[in-house]
Amino acid sequence: MLRYIGRRILILIPTLAAISVITFVVIQLPPGDYLTTLTAQRAAQGDSMPTGELARLTERYALDEPVIVQYWQWISNILLHGDFGESFDYARPVSALLAERLPLTIALSVSTLIFIWVVSFPIGVYSAIRQYSLGDYGFTFLGYLGLAVPNFLIALLLMWIGLQFFDLNAGGILSPEYRDAPWSPAKVGDLLAHLWVPIVIWGTAGTAGNIRVLRANLLDELRKPYVVAARARGMPERTMTITYPVRVAMNPFFSTIGWILPGLIAADAITSKVLNLQTTGPLMLRALLAQDMYLAGAILLISAVLVVIGTLVSDIALGWLDPRVRLRY
Amino acid sequence: MRKEQDVDVASQWKLVWWGFKRHRVALVCGFVTLAIYLVAVFAPFLAPGSGQKTNSDYIYAPPQALQFDLDTGLYVHPYTLKQDPETLALSFAADETKKVPVGFFVKGEPYELLGFIPWDRHLFGPENPGGPPMYLLGADSVGRDLLSRIIRGTTVSMSIGLVGVLLSLVLGIVLGGVSGYFGGRTDTLIQRVIEIIMSIPTIPLWMALFAAVPASWSQLERYFALTVVISLVGWTGLAREVRGKFFAVRGEEYVMAATADGAGRLRIMFRHMLPSFTSHIIASLSLSIPSVILAETALSFIGLGLQTPMISWGVLLQEAQNIRAVSTAPWMLIPGIAVVITVLAMNFFGDGLRDAADPYKH
């Protein structure tokens, strides 16, 4: 098992390196370099750049050096000092901006993941065992619908319904009256009352996808000879289903982390704007529109790293769960 | 029951079609998909207008009901503007005394059908082009007809799905094929690259890549840039599919038999192997088109994709970004219904196709 985990972690290193290169390329993509953008920005605002500042920034990002050195400067600053560069839009260090927003993003992602699992597991099992029942058809159709409706549309619809019929403002993570209030039981309650909205919205596509995966896998497993064999030794249907086929069908369920997480982060980027959440998604959007590339790059990098870590966690869970995976290494 | 002799000489495509026909839902959805593509092709003719004509008298005019009586045939009641004396808010009221007759094959705004046939007839619309306008699905913030805009938007939204997927297909088939055919290190390398690309969240990556497109680019250039960006990220799934099929087919004894028959590499590839997975590729293509449509919608929605005056469903939904706009004019969400129906139909269709793609499984 330790060997298996060790190998998984070793494989991560080239992946992470490649991701950092892709991110750096993205940062470099917009025409002109950081300084030109910054100078132009300042000029537009009517002030000029102090020469000392220009030199400082040039040195900091190694802008007069070849691209490779620039990359090295950028990545070593991140790795050694946790320094992601500076956002010229906000005129603050990127790391400080991230510190404000990242916790909520991660908290929401993890809660959504749990929501997805909790909802999709029983439905997936039910759909497979009662294949072609009315309930199965219903859930399957809902699943198709969940995959077909864009997240932001659900967000808009929910907000519109809330506003129109209940006079509720579903947006934001806190009601306006609590926004600056100190923490209190009432504030926590308010937080929870708002939290379910983004969780449900982010979770629809993932839940729908997960139900499909679980249903298909379980249907495959239910046709395997070991199911008949278990029945033939007199196991009760329910115990048998849960002990044998469901246990095997759980594996792909765990490995879905790999594709659910990117989906969540994508959902964040688009819905949070509608829902007015203080997460990294809208921050990135704004950074991209303003071509504030160090900020945008940092968020892209962190999202990707989070996904990679999520995949690692799911791989380890899989190894723990499935002897075939664990013992192959 | 089909006659035995027919089955015996039925080619792969006939068997796929027979299998597909048995999925009623998929069949219906296939026709819906086809209809949507026809709308996309003949949009200028089918839409009552160009969707670009603004009218400051009809800002956020709500949808009108289409009515019928024997004297005038189809008609709508024109709107009169009312102002609430207290709140000063403007509201539209149908003028029941007047009728705007609606006819078929009416003269309207000129356009070029299929891009090169100049014409000015529309399938339906107000009979008098100079008279009061018709808003069957309401009007937007500058008084443009939403119905026309949705129909016109079909062209861009549907074609972007097709073009984006075709680009992914080329990348996917070439790289997946190379990976599957050569195997070994080449395969490992390409698989690693795919894993890395897949681990980066797509939408942020799309956003970041597309943000690099200069604002000075023309609409058409942006359109192509968007498809390129989407397919640069989206080819990975297809490549995996192609590779997987390649491996599966490569292990079949009939491929080995083809070698023994003295067939050359190219002949084995194109005569013996490729026909075995074209149907699968078509099925997975039809399943990836909806995700491209969704991607375009999402990107345009947040303002990083296409922009007015180009019309796509995502661009139309951009106007619904603001919850205030939605609450004054909920019909601005209707393009979303178009997206949902399209994606739903194509997913059902693609699933049915995928199930029927291998008529030889036992």
Added chain:
Amino acid sequence: MEEPLLTIEGLRTHFFTSEGVLKAVDGVDLAVPAGKTVCLVGESGCGKSVTARSILQLVDRPGRIVEGSIRWKGGLDLAALDPTGEEIRRVRGGEIGMVFQEPMASLSPMYTVGAQLSQALRLHRDLSRQQAREEGVALLRKVGIPNAEQRFDAYPFQLSGGMCQRVMIAIALCCDPALLIADEPTTALDVTTQARIVDLMVDLRAQNDMAMLFITHDLGVVAEVADEVAVMYLGKVVEHGTAEKIFNDPRHPYTRALLRSIPKLRGGAARRRLTAIRGMVPSLRQVPEGCSFHSRCDHAIDGVCDTTAPPLKRHGEAHLAYCHLDEVPAERLDPAVQVTGRSAVEEAEPLLRVEGLAMRYPIGGGLFRKPAGFVRAVDGVDLTILPGQTLGLVGESGCGKTTLGRCVARLIEPTAGRILYREESGDEVDLAAVTGARLKAYRRQIRMIFQDPFSSLNPRMTLQQIVGEPLRTSGIAGGSELRDRVADMLTRVGLRPEYMQRYPHAFSGGQRQRINIARALITGPRLVIADEPVSALDVSVRAQILNLLTDLQEELGLTYLFISHDLSVVEHISDRVTVMYLGKVVEDADTAGLYRRPRHPYTEALLDAVPVPDPALRRERRTPDTGDDLPDPAAPPPGCRFHTRCAHVRPESCRTDVPELRAYGERRLAACHHAAQLTLAGVGSTAREVGTGG
């Protein structure tokens, strides 16, 4: 008469599919007396497995028992129970145990075999965890699993197929059932493993004094285990009797034809044509009227057999058959095949000589890592084939025989060695060194018949395209000439030329194998490599294909390299036989010599394991157990590779020195250190004779 343990009456299990109702079991009567072994035999699709599953209500949707009763111990009607109910569950596992065909797949990969065994134990018996473990280990020991303590905690995928089947048997026996149902328990296993599992089951049945319902298609296995035999055809039992009666005095034409169509080990007796049953088993969708066998029966009476269902006829006590005929006329025996001119070619130059051929595959390894090791699938093999002869290549799965065949056909690139092929002009050419366009020319002369009748024909091409492909690629013929040649070839292999525009899915397994043969022969080859050409076929069709191969060889003067794991088939068709074990040749001899007097202990073990379809020859196993399963081919044992399983292993040299392939007498080779001293048992000699002789 004593009440049988299990009585099935008028059982009908039908499958309600979208294409109509398939009557898989259509009126089966069967009784299993306590303490006896009843064998249910029949070809694939005859409904034997569905009958077995119906007993325990294990038939999956869309199948359903529609009629009939299954009385258990004279009382309970199992057919009337709710398939998910409490009552049937008590019977399953508790009173009736069941063993399945695919041992590996019948165990869940997620739990250790011990966990699954304990669960079964605790299901029906009130045991604590610890007790269940002790009991489980004892059971594993009982079914002959070495190191039972450790194996108890192994996962199924860490065990071999034979071991998994032993575990399945342990699970089935855990509650001392009164009846054990075994559904083709040895079909997926190698011949030596099969023999060991069959022995184990016979022993355990006697020890536990239980009844056994043994389902198989292999008449040899039937002869080894059965007290009574029921023969099924298209969902009905057509004949039922004691094993002795069925084998010696079969009354139904189908039973009779089946028995005549299988090749038997003859120990060098004259070679005869097999008597094939014509046609093939009809599909369940078109079951013939009247007697369902009449369409293939040589003795069918027009107007009777094709209209009325055959009556039940008793032939003495406990022997019944459903047939209109009172007495089936005896068929005349085909004359022995004339082995014309074969001795003359002994002096001829060999058509093919393989020298030091090796093929190794890397295992493990990745982008930047070296492979962890190599599997030596073929490891320095020499063999010789004389023109006009058939060389049989035998060995268990994983011994490298298929790889060897593919190397000779140059479908894969051998790692080392020479393949010397003698052209018509008399010159020898090393095929291993030939590439490109020159190789194409040889691809016309050396052809291959593939094993899997389904996978080997491209489902997307018509017969004309498939069979004509070699002509097209080599530019020999095209257009109407190609059509004519394909039509001619189809006729030769017994297919109608009108079939040319059909796709493979229109044909049954046997017909597909004919297509496969047509494709191989259309270029007019000199050497044909047949890789297990009949192993996927039903017994009755197998005989047709073997006869066809023999006829074509005579007609076209072909030379065969015949690869098979089935020793009876190989003996039937070969002039000379080469035995392979773990990538190496262990023995090479004339067929008669090899079968009568093997020189290598492995050959002896193989021959000993072959079940003989004659209950009179049922015997004690002569050699002690052949040892454990096949060793890991990536790390073959040092010294003689067979020493880990050899019954005659001796302390000196076997474990350390690699034995050379040496000549013993004229044209006999064996790779055993002690071949000269050992006297091994072959076909037709018994253990005792050998014991005194050696």
